[in-house]
Amino acid sequence: MTRLVVISTTAVPDRVRGALSRWMLEPVAGVYVGTMSARVRDELWEVVSASVEDGAAVCVHPDDNEQGFTIRTAGERRRIPVDFDGLRLIGLSPLEKDEPTAILPDGW
Structure with a gap:
């Protein structure tokens, strides 16, 4: 099942932005939106979180919990x-x- 994923980035290297733009749209600078399977989302997040360097990223995606979503962060915020x-x-x-x-x- 594909689900909406939102990733927000701050001061990340160009290669991170390039990886995200292959799978997602960037409606506003640094904010990426797309629908993808959980497997693709998890693999994309691994690449992003390992590559943020001095920047930061936040991923929000649907989940089966009380709030209906999960928040993941990478980098210092x-x-x-x-x-x-x-x-x-x-x-x-x-x-x-x-x-x-x-x-x-x-x-x-």
Whole structure:
């Protein structure tokens, strides 16, 4: 079954953009959209995540879970997916390296 996949990139090498453009459309700079099988998606993500260097990439695709999708990240980003009782939420990493790795509201 083919499903919609969205990959967003920031400051990645040209070879990553080339690999993505072979399988997906780029409607906005750095944002790639396409439908593909899970196997193709996983193999494409392996290439992207291994090649981001100083850049970053995020992949969002449908999944059989409570939210209906999965988020994968590669490279350093300020926004970090955090598992909270089976739900994926987005935590913000601090601007300085000396602070904890993710900042969530009190009580989480």
